[in-house]
Amino acid sequence: MSRFLDKRLSSLKAYIPGEQPKLGEFIKLNTNEFPYPPAKCVFESASKAVENMNLYSDLTCKELKERFKDVFGYGGNNVIFTNGSDDALYLCFLTFCGEDCGAAFADITYGFYSVYADLCCVDKQIIPLNDVFAINHADYFGLNKTIFIANPNAPTGKRLSNNQIEEILINNRDNIVVIDEAYTAFSGESCVELLPKYDNLVIVGTFSKSRGMAGARLGYIITSEDIASDLEKVKFSINPYNVNSLTQAVGTTVLENNDYYVECINEICKTRDKFSEELVKLGFDVIPSKANFVFAKHNSISGKYIFEELKKRKILIRRFDKERIDEYLRISIGTPEQMQIVINALAEIVGGIK
Numbered sequence: 001m002s003r004f005l006d007k008r009l010s011s012l013k014a015y016i017p018g019e020q021p022k023l024g025e026f027i028k029l030n031t032n033e034f035p036y037p038p039a040k041c042v043f044e045s046a047s048k049a050v051e052n053m054n055l056y057s058d059l060t061c062k063e064l065k066e067r068f069k070d071v072f073g074y075g076g077n078n079v080i081f082t083n084g085s086d087d088a089l090y091l092c093f094l095t096f097c098g099e100d101c102g103a104a105f106a107d108i109t110y111g112f113y114s115v116y117a118d119l120c121c122v123d124k125q126i127i128p129l130n131d132v133f134a135i136n137h138a139d140y141f142g143l144n145k146t147i148f149i150a151n152p153n154a155p156t157g158k159r160l161s162n163n164q165i166e167e168i169l170i171n172n173r174d175n176i177v178v179i180d181e182a183y184t185a186f187s188g189e190s191c192v193e194l195l196p197k198y199d200n201l202v203i204v205g206t207f208s209k210s211r212g213m214a215g216a217r218l219g220y221i222i223t224s225e226d227i228a229s230d231l232e233k234v235k236f237s238i239n240p241y242n243v244n245s246l247t248q249a250v251g252t253t254v255l256e257n258n259d260y261y262v263e264c265i266n267e268i269c270k271t272r273d274k275f276s277e278e279l280v281k282l283g284f285d286v287i288p289s290k291a292n293f294v295f296a297k298h299n300s301i302s303g304k305y306i307f308e309e310l311k312k313r314k315i316l317i318r319r320f321d322k323e324r325i326d327e328y329l330r331i332s333i334g335t336p337e338q339m340q341i342v343i344n345a346l347a348e349i350v351g352g353i354k
């Protein structure tokens, strides 16, 4: 730490991302990435975009937005694109969590909410999940804070129903409710349908988990035109070109090939459900997942031990050194072949101990 660091940041703890090892070194199931290759036309659109990368990117993301509307039903002044959805969440903290309005979120949820709150010097109200790791939605009524909910939640994979979200919106009419839909594609549902009824709803999403673009960084916000214009103002006060031209081109082509991605998403869900059954047979308690990962703990063997044994076998998963969940393992869903390798390894690990 230098002596110049702003005092308010001296105790800031940065977000700790999952390990990013050398390509091919591990079966990488630690950051919920998409396990399939891009649609074929993506290669061509990326190399075409390179021809024009001497020019600044399109500030309005016009083409991307048109294709986005085809798939998600919203475009125009209701949508803002961002450099991954972390960028979108940061914009929400900057724009809607001032001195007199803190942020509220679960104790076990996406780690970045707490980091952004600290970075922006925003008051945090942390609301524990219940005993079965579910959000008790009534805990969120009338908080007078900006609310952040990952739905499905990470790392639990549980989803609140749209009715429950609706009740949260009704009971917070004068506050923004941010629903982070990073994993929504794997749940078969979205709360986009609530947008016409509630002017305090902000939906954040990403192309990282369900569209194979984690490395290209593309996130989005869907909300009312008024809220979007506030966010846009802040975005233009930081980095108007936050979505680069290569990413815009690739994102557009990805959306044009939506059928391919939907097929992959369905495949991932099937693999997830089958993998979960196999885990149960091996003595794991598995939380039924609506996302592209499972969160599970073994009924007798420590999470840390299993994590390390898998790593020795070149399989990388995620574990959190955090109260309440330190026995749990979060395993991203890869291809069926990859998950079979994981099951075989786990059978060896938990079978070898007895």
Ligand SMILES: *Cc1c(COP(=O)(O)O)cnc(C)c1O
Pocket (backbone or CB within 6 Å): 083, 084, 085, 086, 087, 110, 150, 154, 180, 182, 205, 206, 207, 208, 214, 218, 219
């Ligand atoms: C992965 C993730 C994000 C961020 O993804 P980006 O790659 O920044 O788009 C946001 N929210 C949740 C809950 C996530 O798991």
